[in-house]
Amino acid sequence: MKLNKLLFATLSLLLPTSISPLVNAQEIEKSRSIYRNVVITENNKIRCMRFETRRKKVSNQACMDINAPDRIVFEYAQGTLAGFAHNPTPKRVLILGLGGGTLSNVINQISPKTEVTSVDIDPVVVKMAKKYFAYQESPKVKTEIKDARVYVKRALLNKQQFDWIILDAFNGDYIPEHLMTQEFLQEIKALLSDNGLVTANTFSTSELYDYESATYHSVFGKLYQFKAPTKGNRLIFACNCDEFNFNLTQPDILQTKLEKYQVDWQKITRYITDKIDWDTNSEVLTDQYSPANLLNR
Amino acid sequence: MYKFAITLLAFCAGFSIMSFELLGGRMLAPYFGSSVYVWGSIITVFMLALSIGYLCGGRLSLYQPSLKKFAAIFMTAAIALLPSIFYSQVIFEFVFQIIEDPRYGSLLAASCVFLVPSVVMGMIAPYSVRLLTVCAQSSGQTAGFLYFVSTLGSAIGTIMTSFYLVLWLEVNQILWLTFSILFTAGLLALLIDQINVKQQQTDFNAPTAQQN
Numbered sequence: 001m002k003l004n005k006l007l008f009a010t011l012s013l014l015l016p017t018s019i020s021p022l023v024n025a026q027e028i029e030k031s032r033s034i035y036r037n038v039v040i041t042e043n044n045k046i047r048c049m050r051f052e053t054r055r056k057k058v059s060n061q062a063c064m065d066i067n068a069p070d071r072i073v074f075e076y077a078q079g080t081l082a083g084f085a086h087n088p089t090p091k092r093v094l095i096l097g098l099g100g101g102t103l104s105n106v107i108n109q110i111s112p113k114t115e116v117t118s119v120d121i122d123p124v125v126v127k128m129a130k131k132y133f134a135y136q137e138s139p140k141v142k143t144e145i146k147d148a149r150v151y152v153k154r155a156l157l158n159k160q161q162f163d164w165i166i167l168d169a170f171n172g173d174y175i176p177e178h179l180m181t182q183e184f185l186q187e188i189k190a191l192l193s194d195n196g197l198v199t200a201n202t203f204s205t206s207e208l209y210d211y212e213s214a215t216y217h218s219v220f221g222k223l224y225q226f227k228a229p230t231k232g233n234r235l236i237f238a239c240n241c242d243e244f245n246f247n248l249t250q251p252d253i254l255q256t257k258l259e260k261y262q263v264d265w266q267k268i269t270r271y272i273t274d275k276i277d278w279d280t281n282s283e284v285l286t287d288q289y290s291p292a293n294l295l296n297r
Numbered sequence: 298m299y300k301f302a303i304t305l306l307a308f309c310a311g312f313s314i315m316s317f318e319l320l321g322g323r324m325l326a327p328y329f330g331s332s333v334y335v336w337g338s339i340i341t342v343f344m345l346a347l348s349i350g351y352l353c354g355g356r357l358s359l360y361q362p363s364l365k366k367f368a369a370i371f372m373t374a375a376i377a378l379l380p381s382i383f384y385s386q387v388i389f390e391f392v393f394q395i396i397e398d399p400r401y402g403s404l405l406a407a408s409c410v411f412l413v414p415s416v417v418m419g420m421i422a423p424y425s426v427r428l429l430t431v432c433a434q435s436s437g438q439t440a441g442f443l444y445f446v447s448t449l450g451s452a453i454g455t456i457m458t459s460f461y462l463v464l465w466l467e468v469n470q471i472l473w474l475t476f477s478i479l480f481t482a483g484l485l486a487l488l489i490d491q492i493n494v495k496q497q498q499t500d501f502n503a504p505t506a507q508q509n
Contacts, residue, residue, distance in 0.1 A: 034333050121332060147330025150399050157394065178326035287327045288467035294460070 028132070033124035040132050042066070046073065049100050049128055061125070062100025064133050071262040075228035076201050077102055078263045079235050081110075081254070082226065082272060083164055086197045086239070088251035090114050090163035094155075094191070096148040096179070097169035097201075098125055101135025108141050110257055117162075119144045119151045149178050152187050161193040167200035175203075177290040180212060184287075185219040192240035200236045208295040213278035215285045220244070226272045237272070248272060302489045303425050304446050306371065309482045310421040311450025313475045316458040317378070317418075318343045321411050323468050324381070328389040329403035338403040339411070346412050350419015357420065358427035364490035367428060370420050371483030375476050377414035382472045385410045418479075422447050 025043035030052065037052035045067050048060040063073040072078045080103060089111055095103055098120035107116050120126055123145050129135035137143055144151055148169055165188055169179055178184060188198055198220070202212055213236075216223055220238035224246045227234045237246060248269040250258075258265055285292065321339045322331065329335045357366070389406050396402040426443050430436045462471050 121330070147332050147399065149327060150330045153328065153393065154397070176331055177323075178331055181327070183327060286467070287323075288469060289463075290323075291464040294464045 029128075031124050031128060033122055035122050035124075038122070038124045038128050040128060047132060049125070049132065062102055062129070062133055064100060064102070068262070069134060070260050072102060072106065074102075074233075075231050076226070076233035076235055077106075078261070079226040079228065079233075079268050079271065080166060080168075080199050080201070081106070081258075081261075081263060082248065082268055083166070083197050083199050083237065084110065084251050084254055085248050085269075086237075086246060087163055087195070088253040090197075091193075092160075092162045093117070093164045093166065094162040095119070095166045095168060096151070097167070098129055098135070098143065099168060100133035101126075101129040102133065103166060103168065104141055105135060106261060108136075108138070110253060112140070114140070116141045117144060118142070119146055119148050121145070121147050148176070149184060149187075152184070152191060155191055156187060160191065161196070162191055163193050163196045165192060165196070165198045167198065167202075170200075170202055175208075175292045175296060177285075177292045178287065180215065180285050180292050181290050182215050182218055182284050182286045185216060189219055189240050194240065196240045198236075198238050198240075200238075201233055202236055203232070203234070203296060205232055206296045208292055210279040210282035211285050211292075211295060214280065214282040217276075217278075217280075218284050222274060224272055224274045225277075226268065229271060246272070246274070299489060299493065300429060302485060303367075303429050304443070306367070306482045306486060307422065307425045307443050307447040308450035309478050310371075310374075310418055310425075311447035312454035312457075313374070313479055314343070314347070314415060314418045315451040315454035316462070316471065316475050317381075317411070317415065319455060319458045320468055320471055321407060323463070324385055324410070325389065325403055325406060328393045329399045329406065332399065334400045335403045338400070338407045341404065342407040342411050343415050346415035347419040350416045350421075351423050353416065354420030354423040355427075358424045362424065362427045364428070364486050364493065367421075367424055368483045368486035368490065370417060370424060371479050371486060374414055374417040374421070375479035375483065377417050378472060378476050378479065381410050381414065382469050382476075 025041035025048065028040040028042050028047070030040075031038045035051075039050050039052050041048050041050065045065065046063055047066055048063040050058055050060045065071045065073055072081075091113075092115045093107055095116065095118040098104065098118040101118065104116050104118050107114060118141075120143065126135070126143050126145065130137075146154075148167075167179070167188070169176055192198065200216070203209060213223070216236050216238055220240075222238070222244040224237040224244070225234055226237070238244065239246075250265045254265065283289070318339060321343075322336060325335055325339065329338075354370070357370075388409050392402055392406040392409065396405060422443060425447075426436075426440045429443065430439045458471065462474070466474070
C-alpha cells in the first residue's frame with residue numbers, strides 16, 4: 001500500500017503536466033468506478049475528492065484540510081449545521097449523497113446518540129471516504145449503497161421516519177433529475193417525522209434556480225435559504241410543519257464544539273434568509289417534466 | 298410515391314422506437330433510479346424486443362405481404378403503446394414492491410411495459426424490406442437503404458427527445474406524440490394502399506399503361 005502511494009507520488013512528480021494538465025493539484029489516487037472514476041487530489045495540504053473529468057471546471061465532492069482535519073472546508077457544509085438550531089437532538093438523520101462523509105462524521109460527533117444513515121449510489125465513493133476522509137461507520141452510523149430515490153421509496157414502504165434529511169447529491173456536473181421532482185420531495189416529506197427538517201444543497205445559478213425553488217415551495221411551503229458567500233452553493237431549509245419558523249439561536253449542543261470545526265455561527269446564520277427571490281410563477285419540476293440538466297446550462 | 302411512402306414509414310418507426318427507449322429511462326427512474334443497471338435493463342429489453350420483432354416481421358412478410366398488413370403493424374404498435382401511458386406507474390409500483398434488487402426489478406418492469414410495443418415496432422423494418430424488394434439481385438441494396446433510413450430515424454428520434462422534447466413536453470405528452478406518429482403512419486399506409494388499388498384498376502382497364 002505504502003509502496004503504491006510512493007509510486008504514485010513519484011510518478012506524479014515525474015509527470016506533473018501529463019497527469020493533471022488542468023488543475024494544480026497532485027493526484028494521489030484514482031479509483032475505477034462503474035459511474036465516474038473517483039480521483040483523490042492534494043494541493044496546499046487540502047485533500048479533495050472529485051470525479052474524473054477533462055473539463056477545466058473541476059467540482060470537488062469533498063475536501064479536507066490535512067493540517068486541521070476537523071475544519072469544515074465547504075461553506076455549504078458549515079451552513080448545513082444550522083439545522084441543529086431547529087432540532088439539537090435529532091434521533092435519526094438521513095444523508096442522501098455521502099461525498100467524503102464529512103457531514104456524517106460531524107453530526108455523529110456533535111450528537112453521538114443520533115442514528116445517521118448515509119446513502120450513496122457509488123461504492124467507490126464510500127471506500128474513498130473511509131480511506132482518505134476518515135469516514136467512520138459504527139452501530140450508530142450506517143451506509144447504504146443505493147440510488148437515493150430507491151432508498152427513499154423503500155424506506156417509506158418500511159414506514160421509517162427521520163427527523164432530519166440532508167439532500168447532498170447535487171454537487172457534480174450531472175444532476176440526477178429524478179431527485180429534483182415534486183413527487184420525490186413529497187416522498188421526502190412523507191419520510192420526515194412531525195416538524196422534521198430537510199436541508200438541500202442545490203444550485204444557485206442558471207435557469208434551474210426558479211424551477212427548483214418553486215418545486216420546493218410547492219411541497220413544503222415556506223423556505224429558508226443559505227447562500228454561500230463565496231461559492232455558488234445554496235442550501236434550502238424546509239420543514240414538515242404548518243408554519244416554519246427557523247429559530248437561529250445557537251443551540252447549547254454547539255456552544256463548545258464549533259471552534260473545532262472552525263465554524264462561525266454568527267457568520268453562517270447571517271446568510272440565512274426567508275426572502276422569496278425566485279420567480280414564483282415558475283413551472284414546477286415533476287416526474288413527467290424534469291429537464292434539469294437542460295435547464296442548468 | 299410508393300417507395301417514398303414506405304421509406305417515410307420506416308423512418309417514423311425508427312424515430313418512435315428510440316424516442317420510446319429514451320423515455321423508458323425517465324419513466325423507470327422514480328422507481329429504480331438512474332443507475333447504470335437501469336439503463337442496462339432498458340437497452341437489454343429493447344434489443345431483445347427488436348430481435349424478436351425482426352424475426353416475426355420477416356416471418357409475417359412470407360404470407361401475402363400487403364400495405365394493409367403493414368398498416369396494421371403500425372396501428373398495433375400505436376395501440377401497444379397505450380398501456381405504457383395508462384398503466385406504467387401501477388406496474389412499476391407493483392414490481393418495486395415485490396422485487397427489492399433494483400437490477401432485476403428494473404429488468405422485469407422494463408419487460409412488462411416496453412417489450413410488447415417494441416417487438417411490434419421491430420416488425421416494421423423487415424416487412425418494409427419485403428415491400429420494397431423487387432428482385433433478389435437488388436435485395437441487399439434495398440435492405441441497406443431501409444436500414445439507413447430507419448436508423449437515421451432512430452438517431453433523430455434520440456436527439457430530438459433528449460435535447461428538445463423533454464424540455465417542451467411532459468413524458469406522457471411525448472408518448473402521445475409517438476402514438477400519433479405511429480397511428481398516422483398506419484393511416485398513411487392505408488391511404489397509399491387505396492391509391493395503389495385505384496392505380497391497378499386503371500392499369501387493368503388500360504393494359505398498355507406502365508406499372509408504378
